[in-house]
Amino acid sequence: MTPDPLGKIAGSLTGSDAASVRKRIVAMEHLLEGLFTIPGINRKVGLDVILDVIPIGGGAIAALMGAWMAWEARNLGMSKSQVARMAGNIGVDFLLGLIPWVGAVPDFFFRSNTRNLRIIKRHLDKHHPSTAVIDQ
Numbered sequence: 001m002t003p004d005p006l007g008k009i010a011g012s013l014t015g016s017d018a019a020s021v022r023k024r025i026v027a028m029e030h031l032l033e034g035l036f037t038i039p040g041i042n043r044k045v046g047l048d049v050i051l052d053v054i055p056i057g058g059g060a061i062a063a064l065m066g067a068w069m070a071w072e073a074r075n076l077g078m079s080k081s082q083v084a085r086m087a088g089n090i091g092v093d094f095l096l097g098l099i100p101w102v103g104a105v106p107d108f109f110f111r112s113n114t115r116n117l118r119i120i121k122r123h124l125d126k127h128h129p130s131t132a133v134i135d136q
Helices: 005-014 018-033 047-051 057-075 080-097 104-109 112-127
Strands: 036-038 043-045
Touching: 018 047, 018 057, 018 112, 043 047, 047 057, 047 104, 057 080, 057 112, 080 104, 080 112
Parallel strands: none
Antiparallel strands: 036 043
16 A cells, blocks of 8 residues: 555644644745745735735735634634734734735735744744744
């Protein structure tokens, strides 16, 4: 019987342990903030900026995706103040995105999901050091 590599990958992303949560959150942050690089300025953008081009609904979808990261953080046992700070980042991002078309510009610079990932990684590195990975 051959090993099932897809099952192994899916299992590592669906678990409730800290390492699986870390992988999911890093993947979501990459989707929202770093899908591709804009040539010439060498700046990564993701779904968050793209969704801001869609009036109101796009920003709401991006905020829900960011809120999922905060929900995962709450499930990790992060403090209420850390989760509230993450919610504040999401709220600022959502409010900036409410400005049609122009809202994508500040979102290009205020990267709430990257800020929230940093908060989560600090918590994981302190309370679950076995999940730490060397970023390349």
